Amino acid sequence: MRVLGIxxxxxxxxxxxxxxxxxxxxxxxxxxxxxxxxxGGVVPELASRDHxxxxxxxxxxxxxxxxxxxSNVDGVAYTAGPGLIGALLVGAAVGRSLAYAWxxxxxxxxxxxxxxxxxxxxxxxxxxxxxxxxxSGGHTQLIAVEQFGHYRILxxxxxxxxxxxxxxxxxxxxxxxxxxxxxxxLAESGDPNRFNFPRxxxxxxxxxxxxxxxxxxxxxxxxxxxxxxxxxxxxARAFEEAVVATLVIKxxxxxxxxxxxxxxxxxxxxxxxxxxxxxxxxxxxxxxxxYYPRIEFCTDNGAMIAYAGYRRLQAHANDPLAFFxxxxxxxxxxxxx
Amino acid sequence: MKLLAVETATEACSCALFVDxxxxxxxxxxxxxxxxxxxxxxxxxxxxxxLVVQQLDGIAFGRGPGTFTGVRIAAGVAQGLAxxxxxxVAPISTLQAxxxxxxxxxxxxxxxxxxxxxMGEIYWGAYGVDERQRMTAMVSDCIAxxxxxxxPEDGWxxxxxxxxxxxxxxxxxxxxxxxxxxEGQRFPQAQDxxxxxxxxxxxxxxxxxxxxxxxxxxxRVANERANRP
Ligand SMILES: Nc1ncnc2c1ncn2[C@@H]1O[C@H](COP(=O)(O)OP(=O)(O)O)[C@@H](O)[C@H]1O
Numbered sequence: 001m002r003v004l005g006i007x008x009x010x011x012x013x014x015x016x017x018x019x020x021x022x023x024x025x026x027x028x029x030x031x032x033x034x035x036x037x038x039x040g041g042v043v044p045e046l047a048s049r050d051h052x053x054x055x056x057x058x059x060x061x062x063x064x065x066x067x068x069x070x071s072n073v074d075g076v077a078y079t080a081g082p083g084l085i086g087a088l089l090v091g092a093a094v095g096r097s098l099a100y101a102w103x104x105x106x107x108x109x110x111x112x113x114x115x116x117x118x119x120x121x122x123x124x125x126x127x128x129x130x131x132x133x134x135x136s137g138g139h140t141q142l143i144a145v146e147q148f149g150h151y152r153i154l155x156x157x158x159x160x161x162x163x164x165x166x167x168x169x170x171x172x173x174x175x176x177x178x179x180x181x182x183x184x185x186l187a188e189s190g191d192p193n194r195f196n197f198p199r200x201x202x203x204x205x206x207x208x209x210x211x212x213x214x215x216x217x218x219x220x221x222x223x224x225x226x227x228x229x230x231x232x233x234x235x236a237r238a239f240e241e242a243v244v245a246t247l248v249i250k251x252x253x254x255x256x257x258x259x260x261x262x263x264x265x266x267x268x269x270x271x272x273x274x275x276x277x278x279x280x281x282x283x284x285x286x287x288x289x290x291y292y293p294r295i296e297f298c299t300d301n302g303a304m305i306a307y308a309g310y311r312r313l314q315a316h317a318n319d320p321l322a323f324f325x326x327x328x329x330x331x332x333x334x335x336x337x
Numbered sequence: 338m339k340l341l342a343v344e345t346a347t348e349a350c351s352c353a354l355f356v357d358x359x360x361x362x363x364x365x366x367x368x369x370x371x372x373x374x375x376x377x378x379x380x381x382x383x384x385x386x387x388l389v390v391q392q393l394d395g396i397a398f399g400r401g402p403g404t405f406t407g408v409r410i411a412a413g414v415a416q417g418l419a420x421x422x423x424x425x426v427a428p429i430s431t432l433q434a435x436x437x438x439x440x441x442x443x444x445x446x447x448x449x450x451x452x453x454x455x456m457g458e459i460y461w462g463a464y465g466v467d468e469r470q471r472m473t474a475m476v477s478d479c480i481a482x483x484x485x486x487x488x489p490e491d492g493w494x495x496x497x498x499x500x501x502x503x504x505x506x507x508x509x510x511x512x513x514x515x516x517x518x519x520e521g522q523r524f525p526q527a528q529d530x531x532x533x534x535x536x537x538x539x540x541x542x543x544x545x546x547x548x549x550x551x552x553x554x555x556x557r558v559a560n561e562r563a564n565r566p
Contacts, residue, residue, distance in 0.1 A: 043559040045405060049551075052409050056416050056547035070421065086406050089372060093410050097417025100376060101390045321376035 001074045003313060004098075005306025006059075008051040008091030009083025009111050010137070011035075011042045014302030015058045017066040017073070018310050024121055025066035027303040029296070030054050033178060040177050048086035055094055062302075070102050077309020080108025081326030082138070088325035096323035105318035107309055111300075112331045114308040115266040116145060118293035121307055126291040131260040133251055133279070136267030136299075137163035137178070141331070142207050142254045145264075148311055149337040153330075154254050155207025162243060162269045165211035169218045169239050173232050183236050184272055190237025191230075195221055197242035202249045207257075209250060214242055240274055248278040255286055264291045271298040312337055338539045339388065340395045341379065341418070342531035345371040345411045346403025346431040347452060347499065349524035352378035354386055355531040361385070362528040371410045379418070390422040395543045397534030399525055400428035401552045402460040402478060403452060408551040415549040425543025427534035428550070432498075436464035436472040437529035439497040439520070447492045448472065449516070451483075451500025451508065458482055459500035459508075460554060463489040471533060480554040483507040491515070497523045 002025075007014035016027030032050050036042045063069065078095030081088055092108060099106030116132045119125060131154075132143040140157035160168065163180055170179020173186065197217050200210045218239050225231045251263060265279055276292060283290035297303055315337040342353045350371045351364040363378045383389060398415035401408035408431075419426045436448035452460040463476035476489050483504035494516050496508060502521025509516055537543055 038561040039559055045558040048405065048409060049553075052412055052416075053550060056420055059420065060547070086409065089406060090409055090413050092372065093413025094417040094420075096376060097414045098421045099417075100380065101418050101421025103389075321380055322373040323376065324372060 001310060001313065002068065002072055003306045003310045004073050004076045005302040005309050006055065006076070006078040006091045006095045007300050007302045007305045008055065008087050009079045009081070010087060010300060011047050012300040013051050013054045013058055014300055014305065015055070015062045016302035016306040017062055017068055018303065018306035020310055024303055025068065026062045027301060028058050028062055029301050030058060037177050040171065044084045044086055047084055048090055051087055051090040055090065073102060073104060075099065075105045075107065075309060075313040076102070077107050077109050077305050077312065079111045079114070079305055080324060081111065081329035083111055083327060085325055085327040088327070092323045092325050096319065096321065100321060105313055107312050107317045107319050108324065109305050109308045109312065110329060110331060110334045112139060113151070113334060114304040116143065116151070116264070117308050117311065118266050118297045118304040119264045119291040121297060121303055122291070122294065126262045126264055126289070129260060130262035130264050131251070131254055131258060133247060133263065133265045134267045135162040135247065135265065135269035135275070137161060137167065139267065140209055140211070142250060143331065144258055144260065149335070151331045151334070153332055154258070155209065155250065157209040157211055159210050159212040160215065162211055162247070163267070165215055165243065166269060168215045172215065172219055172222060173236060180269065181271070184240060184274070186233050187236040187240040190233035190235070192237050192241055194234040195238035197238045199242055199246045199249060202246055207250055207254055209246065211243065214239060244275045244278045247275060248282050251279065252282055252286065255288060261288050262291065263288055266293060266298065268299040271295045338535065339393045340397055340531055340534060340538050341382070341393055342397040342527040342534060343375055343379065343411050343414050344399035344431065344434060344525050344527040344530050345375055345407045346399045346401055347407065347524045349526065350374045351527035352382055353527035353531040354382040355535060356386060360528045360531055362526065364526055366524070371407055375410065375414055390418055393422065393424055395425045395427060395534070395538035397427040397429055397530050397538070398549060399431040399434055399530050400550070401431055402454070402480065402554040403431050405553060408553065412549050412551045416546050419546035419549060425538060425541070426546055426549040427537040427543050429530045429533045430462065430478055430552070431525040432460060432462035432478050433464060433472050433474065433533055434525040434529040435498050435523060436462070437533055438523055438526050439495055440466055440470070440472060441529065443495060443518070445495035447494050449494050449496045449508070449512065451496065451498045451504070453499040453503040454480055454555060459486065459504055461486045461500065465492070478552070478554060484511055486511065488512060493517055495519065499524070
């Protein structure tokens with residue numbers, strides 16, 4: 001089975017083709033970071049406008065790269081939510097209409113489900129069940145994945161998502177949007193022992209998280225200790241250490257509570273090297289196995305949508321022609337398939 | 338010649354199938370339900386005519402101006418259908434389609450088409466009918482406050498579209514006695530989009546699917562912020 005995947009939920013246009021025999025055949029991602037940077041955050045209307053311009057040229061490129069024409073595509077998958085409504089509707093309109101014209105099934109995909117399945121695109125994919133740490137720009141959740149389509153949310157951030165906290169703190173440090181990766185870079189030259197940031201919500205039981213306090217802590221530290229480059233790097237380091245330590249503590253707890261033997265990390269912040277190191281050490285200590293998507297599949301992409309689409313289509317999913325986009329859509333509300 | 342048209346730029350949602358001069362249309366006044374309605378309309382019309390998309394000669398869509406999301410739904414559907422069946426596309430101005438509708442309904446040969454653009458502005462275009470009974474632009478589509486719209490030279494005009502409902506009085510004052518009638522309840526329709534696109538498609542002058550793009554007219558949609566730390 002060969003599936004086309006389309007991702008347009010936020011500020012990346014992604015298109016990919018996945019083949020159940022041959023794996024991922026081709027994928028492209030076009031980032032809008034430069035469009036939104038002057039505004040200090042994603043401007044939804046500009047995001048939608050860029051998606052509708054870029055999607056088909058990317059699609060044509062991917063079809064050529066994958067040496068695929070319409071006669072050998074068996075289904076079209078597109079992100080249907082959660083995300084920016086206008087941006088989602090571009091992918092849904094094009095994707096569902098294309099499936100209709102090709103006379104193949106079309107299926108709207110839950111963006112977070114796709115993130116959780118991204119490690120399946122790697123050479124040694126995890127088996128079900130597993131624990132998932134989802135850390136993206138919009139979501140931070142610990143999820144027990146019993147099997148494909150069965151997701152139980154164990155805990156989540158009560159305020160900022162981890163990626164959001166990275167971006168906001170980066171902005172305080174004067175880094176351009178989206179600053180998460182730049183903050184990580186700056187942290188490399190920072191002194192880990194100069195500042196010690198709190199580990200929010202680790203002193204009480206439970207798996208919920210909170211990151212907005214860390215950003216405030218960074219602001220106070222900055223005000224008290226000045227704006228020189230060394231201080232900024234030290235703050236970046238302390239902030240990153242705190243986020244990573246907090247996530248590791250919560251993963252540790254979740255593994256203990258669930259008895260799960262596998263742990264996957266997904267979402268944009270999953271690209272963070274210090275987080276990967278922390279999780280890998282935890283896995284060693286707990287004698288469980290950790291899995292990660294390749295770095296480029298941590299952030300939004302079409303490949304994970306194509307793969308999730310393949311799994312859904314294999315279970316005979318076919319959405320009605322009345323397409324939809326759900327800006328808010330809980331993972332626990334999706335159909336088991 | 339067979340072509341399919343979709344129009345979702347306003348509160349109205351419609352689809353039309355044009356086959357050798359005869360047009361069938363499904364039309365619904367259904368704010369915010371375009372995503373849900375448009376492809377079922379397409380499929381219903383094609384099924385009734387026992388056609389599939391691949392048998393068409395082209396796709397037409399209302400390219401705007403109108404609601405941003407609405408215009409993108411039409412463009413997205415046009416892109417998907419046209420790319421999927423390898424067909425050319427004819428993007429048609431929604432104001433032109435609106436004017437064509439007033440000609441069809443009232444025989445109005447000179448039409449001031451206006452759509453409510455919110456934020457104190459309207460989308461505006463002046464159209465006159467040509468020898469082939471197609472509306473052509475006399476004042477190109479623009480966005481402006483009602484008391485600042487460009488006034489066409491002379492003529493005997495009919496006003497149509499939601500802009501006449503939101504700003505009818507201001508517009509009447511601005512145009513003066515040259516307006517013989519107005520209606521605020523008309524919306525652009527796919528049958529008029531189809532009619533206006535027919536010559537383009539028949540002449541092989543449609544554009545490739547990736548050029549099925551919206552025309553928004555309103556381009557300032559966000560304020561850049563000063564780069565503060
Ligand atoms: N190396 C990194 N370190 C920390 N944060 C990162 C890194 N790389 C990406 N991010 C963050 O990941 C987020 C984007 O992730 P993504 O999964 O695309 O989010 P969403 O789908 O919610 O938009 C951004 O907040 C970005 O700053």
